[in-house]
Amino acid sequence: MTKTLVLVATAALAGLAFPAFARDRYAEPPPVQVSPHLSASRLLQLSRKPGQHVSRHSAGVTLVARPAKTAVVRAPEPGQARSEMNPIYLPQPVAYDGGEPAGTIIIDTRENFLYLVEGDGLARRYGVGTGKPGFEWAGTHTVTRKAEWPDWRPPSEMISRERARGRVLPAHVPGGPDNPLGARALYLGSTLYRIHGTNQPWTIGGAVSSGCIRMRNEDVVELYERVPVGARVVVR
Template sequence: MTRAFASRSFAFLFAFLTLAVIVLVDTSPARAQGSDFFDFFGRGNSRGGPTYTYRSSPGYSPGYYGGNSGYYGGGGPSIFGRGGGSYYGGSPIQRELVSAPGSFAPGTIYINTAERRLYLMLGNGQALRYGIGVGREGFGWAGTHRVTAKKEWPSWTPPREMLARRPDLPHYMPGGIENPLGARALYLGSTLYRIHGSNEPETIGQAVSSGCIRMTNEDVVDLYNRVRIGTVVVVRN
């Protein structure tokens, strides 16, 4: 009887020690770091925290200037899959449906650089208004052009004039979230100017560029999906 009792006691102790080892291994720093590694790449989180997954293209259907994208405010679907604002933050100036600021044909893009606003004319006296960044002092311009090209995640080749001012800049940068042209670009005629996205949303509403019209990535994707090549762009100071 004493021998049987000792055998059961030993078995209980062995089971207890095995369970303790499993718990210690599961909560060790090495295991925690392994979980963080997989969580970073969006492959699950064993500890119940958020899981991040990067997506590089918009998750909604195009709606042209008829306003069929389904939203006008600044809280639409995120092109990076997180919802509500771009990867670098939403625009400090919310996109709005407003009364048209003049007699422009539907589909026209009107840019008021002094106001730091871009308007897309919808017809029936209405327009979509976006916040923009514009050229700093000495780099402002005005005129009428057409959208001659549209590019998603455009590459960037700084013009010679810019490289002369900033020799530290790269001579070429492939498209991506670090590219200063952002997620989309609309090219204006034979000029060097573009309406493009930005990875610096805090500059929206400011005069900081070398003449290009900046928008947040969220807003430029919305505009890009609404306009066609050949769209008239009117720029006034």
């Protein structure tokens, strides 16, 4: 009798251990691996589609899918590579009736989406990373400058803030694949904020930045080609 109970318990544990780990690891929809390299395929792995639903957004956009909540994304552990991103943040067309003219960029910092209004009731939607708690902002600006593979000079406030946390930032990082600003940058008004690429694509969809709007390199290159200097940008 005792031997039978031990065998039953062992079988039950063997059947539950790994599924439970998978549920804890991926929580909501399983991640999609997206290459940070411009020459690679956009979608390398998609296990299943996330749950679909339709809702009316405050910006006048009909969403066909959205995350349950905005997350603060943590960096990977030292030595651990990451390239996962929820597939709902991949570019896609959506219906739009918010009243902004074609060519306007609308950034929803609550849901972490950027919309490029296309006209005829449509917009192009991209996933973005936005300001982490304490760095949120809203306003209307224009694109005053565009740059390919921009260099990065961290502002003095950021250098001081990170030094207090034990992290020393360089005074200057030249443009290239290792630059935090990624492949392209669109500068907003006279502010220090930009819409830019990233060398950390797994952070898209989270509250992760010091106020800048972060996109995958593939997506910011596409936006860069479609948006001229002078375009209106609405951050909400």
